[in-house]
Amino acid sequence: MIEKAELQDLVRDAAACVRATNPMAPSITNTVTINFVANAQIAVGGSAAMVYLPDEGEAMAAAGPAMYINVGTLLPIYEETLPRTAARLAELGKPWVLDPVAVGIGEMRTKLLAGFKEQKPTIIRGNASEVIALADLWGLEGAGGESTVRGVDSTQGVDEARAAAVAIARYTGGAVAVSGEVDLVTDGEVVALSHGGSQFMTQITGSGCSLGGVCAVYAACAKTPLAAALAAVNVYNLAGARAEAKVKAPGSFQAAFLDELYLATPEDIAANPFDLEEA
Ligand SMILES: Nc1ncnc2c1ncn2[C@@H]1O[C@H](COP(=O)(O)OP(=O)(O)O)[C@@H](O)[C@H]1O
Ligand SMILES: Cc1ncsc1CCOP(=O)(O)O
Numbered sequence: 510m511i512e513k514a515e516l517q518d519l520v521r522d523a524a525a526c527v528r529a530t531n532p533m534a535p536s537i538t539n540t541v542t543i544n545f546v547a548n549a550q551i552a553v554g555g556s557a558a559m560v561y562l563p564d565e566g567e568a569m570a571a572a573g574p575a576m577y578i579n580v581g582t583l584l585p586i587y588e589e590t591l592p593r594t595a596a597r598l599a600e601l602g603k604p605w606v607l608d609p610v611a612v613g614i615g616e617m618r619t620k621l622l623a624g625f626k627e628q629k630p631t632i633i634r635g636n637a638s639e640v641i642a643l644a645d646l647w648g649l650e651g652a653g654g655e656s657t658v659r660g661v662d663s664t665q666g667v668d669e670a671r672a673a674a675v676a677i678a679r680y681t682g683g684a685v686a687v688s689g690e691v692d693l694v695t696d697g698e699v700v701a702l703s704h705g706g707s708q709f710m711t712q713i714t715g716s717g718c719s720l721g722g723v724c725a726v727y728a729a730c731a732k733t734p735l736a737a738a739l740a741a742v743n744v745y746n747l748a749g750a751r752a753e754a755k756v757k758a759p760g761s762f763q764a765a766f767l768d769e770l771y772l773a774t775p776e777d778i779a780a781n782p783f784d785l786e787e788a
């Protein structure tokens with residue numbers, strides 16, 4: 510099992526590399542939170558580029574060192590864009606992040622998310638209900654649990670999604686990040702539980718979506734999917750807690766949160782409290 514100090518070094522190095530190299534992590538993401546995703550990616554030191562069209566998805570898969578796909582608001586063109594982009598990413602061996610927002614709604618969403626089983630996303634980032642539902646959709650053994658997903662919000666706790674997250678990570682060989690009051694990140698061998706964040710993160714839209722975009726930025730630099738996902742989760746927990754201490758309500762929280770993402774140093778990000786356990 511990886512030592513905590515070694516994992517902290519990997520997290521710090523990934524965050525420092527992002528600050529030094531400004532990697533572009535292009536996204537195909539939902540229309541609700543697209544602006545917040547781009548701003549969060551930029552605040553941590555990355556660069557953003559959002560596309561919708563099939564040939565542009567393929568072009569971005571080739572152009573960026575990592576990519577982000579979020580199925581929040583599907584449009585008819587995505588039936589073509591998403592499989593073509595994922596196939597190109599797999600062909601090029603590029604890391605990519607999937608946010609299976611609202612898995613379970615509608616035929617196209619179900620078909621697209623079922624199809625991603627074959628391409629094995631490097632990092633899957635979702636709330637507890639989404640992670641449980643994705644493991645169920647993929648028919649993974651040992652996942653346990655039944656999802657009670659309600660639209661884009663979780664109705665379940667992170668603990669309930671632990672078996673599903675571990676089963677998905679063992680299947681993909683990548684990492685899974687489950688968000689909630691305490692965030693869980695796993696590569697199927699270890700489970701990291703990251704602390705911090707803020708109640709206000711549940712009172713603005715896009716904290717989960719933008720966390721996925723930031724995972725993709727770190728995936729461009731990190732030595733392992735686990736280190737990339739933990740760097741993103743840690744910076745979110747750190748920035749959320751720091752921002753909450755400065756504001757009284759959600760609107761100003763969003764601005765303060767972006768500021769704190771920008772201000773967090775690689776050392777701060779590595780030092781955010783987390784527990785490390787065997788999966
Ligand atoms: N109760 C909470 N307390 C502190 N932070 C939270 C809480 N719920 C969610 N977060 C944080 O908000 C971010 C988005 O998580 P979440 O709301 O679960 O995602 P989604 O928006 O996809 O449902 C994560 O960084 C998570 O740590
Ligand atoms: C409200 C909404 N509806 C479709 S996508 C979306 C954004 C969800 O964002 P997040 O999961 O980060 O809260």
Ligand SMILES: [Mg+2]
Nearest residue numbers: 610661717718
């Ligand atoms: Mg979400």
